[in-house]
Amino acid sequence: MSHILLTGGAGYIGSHTALELLNAGFNVLSFDNFSNSSDAALKRVEQLSGKSVVSVKGDIRDEQALRDVFCQYDIAAVVHFAGLKAVGESTQIPLHYYDNNVAGTVTLCRVMREFGVKKLVFSSSATVYGDAKQVPIPETAPRSATNPYGQSKLMIEHILEDLVRAEPDWGITLLRYFNPVGAHDSGQIGEDPNGIPNNLMPFISQVAVGKREQLSVFGDDYATHDGTGVRDYIHVVDLARGHLKALQYLQTHSGIEAINLGTGTGYSVLDMVKAFSETNKVPVPYQIAPRRPGDIAVCYAEPAKARTLLGWQAEKTLDDMVRDSWRWQSANPNGYSS
DSSP, X not given: OEEEEEETTTSHHHHHXXXXXXXXXXXXXXXXXXXXXXXXXXXXXXXHHTSOOEEEEOOTTOHHHHHHHXXXXXXXXXXXXXXXXXXXXXXXXXXXXXXXXXXXXXXXXXXXXXXXOOEEEEEEEGGGBOSOSSSSBXXXXXXXOSSHHHHHHHHHHHHHHHHHHHOTTOEEEEEEEOEEEOOOTTSSSOXXXXXXXXXXXXXXXXXXXXXXXXXXXXXXXXXXXXXXXXXXXXXXXXXXXXXXXXXXXXXXOOEEXXXXXXXXXXXXXXXXXXXXXXXXXXXXXXXXXXXXXXXXXXXXXXXXXXXXXXXXXXXXXXXXXXXHHHHHHHHOTTGGGO
């Protein structure tokens, strides 16, 4: 019986993808060091799907631990989520980001090759576009990075491109995520960041539930309709379904493709605060704070390639995003430790 290996499978996007894969009939094996995730997420995925998940605790930099998994289980393909992902933190501890994200991916690919597993879906990021000169951003836009986190994703893209040039029988999709938000509509799984959230939606949710006093809006002097940064927010369930489509695509394709996963619509920080507050009938107090280093003004996707190649497009609305975020947060005020 073959499994899809999800590195970082207990994380926010990993757990939602695990659920979509199980519902589509795949067997799932999660390999996660639980540095920013909880085994409880996988238990809830099992409850929601009525199916079991193989969960192995391990670090992608640990070559022997990975080898043991490939020895013990028949792995058909890998979806590689495992990675550190906080832009601000990456500027403070860059070596940790390069070691974990870049070196970890090289180790993973080495073990995959050793066992003849050459199908890989990689969690890339819209940060590889740097401060893009055109929006919406197509996959052909020039790449650069404005912080070590983005740089680590860009380095991995180059490494995987070189790998496919050298060994064309690999099949790899580089999924460039825009801004994942929301939660499964059961309210059972969602985003549960360690400490102070780095992303907007969990911060808004934690303010709304009373865990934090107010939201800091970083910068109100960008060249946007209300001065706050504009991003392409995508519902995590849509994003998870994009991984399912990418896996199905790789069953009949080799080579490498970069594909944006976004809605193609940009919303500002204040748009999100207003939508959250109005849809959920809860106040979200905020203050304007200085810009953060490495942040850019506007970033949203041109999602046409995902439609053409994968037959995928985002289906959930802004209302769905804020409603599902609040359902998860209000039912689980302290995340998985509630």
